[in-house]
Amino acid sequence: MNTKTLTVAVTSFVLGLAAAAALLWTQAPSLMMLQDESPHGFEETVAIFREAAADAGWSVLNHTDMQAVVANHGAEVPGVTVFDLCSSRHSIEILERDEERIVTPMMPCRVSVYETSNGTTYVARMNSGLVARLFGGVINDVMQKASAETEAFIHSVVN
Numbered sequence: 001m002n003t004k005t006l007t008v009a010v011t012s013f014v015l016g017l018a019a020a021a022a023l024l025w026t027q028a029p030s031l032m033m034l035q036d037e038s039p040h041g042f043e044e045t046v047a048i049f050r051e052a053a054a055d056a057g058w059s060v061l062n063h064t065d066m067q068a069v070v071a072n073h074g075a076e077v078p079g080v081t082v083f084d085l086c087s088s089r090h091s092i093e094i095l096e097r098d099e100e101r102i103v104t105p106m107m108p109c110r111v112s113v114y115e116t117s118n119g120t121t122y123v124a125r126m127n128s129g130l131v132a133r134l135f136g137g138v139i140n141d142v143m144q145k146a147s148a149e150t151e152a153f154i155h156s157v158v159n
Helices: 003-032 042-055 066-071 088-095 098-106 128-135 137-158
Strands: 033-038 059-065 080-086 109-115 121-126
Touching (some): 003 128, 033 137, 042 059, 042 109, 042 137, 059 066, 088 137, 098 128, 098 137, 109 137, 121 137
Antiparallel strands (some): 033 121, 059 080
């Protein structure tokens, strides 16, 4: 291989790598996080979400009213409620295996309902189906099932 061919090959590789990195940098947030606009107001979306989660067999372990939290620090924001959700059917498959507990920092599943300054309400969550693929094995299997279930009941909330 001559010097010119090698230079072109290395330059092409570096430019391709830079383009891939730029694409990932700009697209990662929209890939990693999902949000759907709700046709309902904030309070109604929160209530419908709670009911849909319960109907799907998921427990709301906790909810945090972030609007109240920041109000305690002198700030005003539109409504934001973060839900911690759990499905024992899925979590036990991870919790009973020592080698799979590495993902416990992502447990329980978190979903937020928030309102923008213009009054639009959204339901947001991590794209756990995509994240699951990075782990493979049992973690992927469990997170894919959990993701499909949560997406189904979130779909019922926003449609």
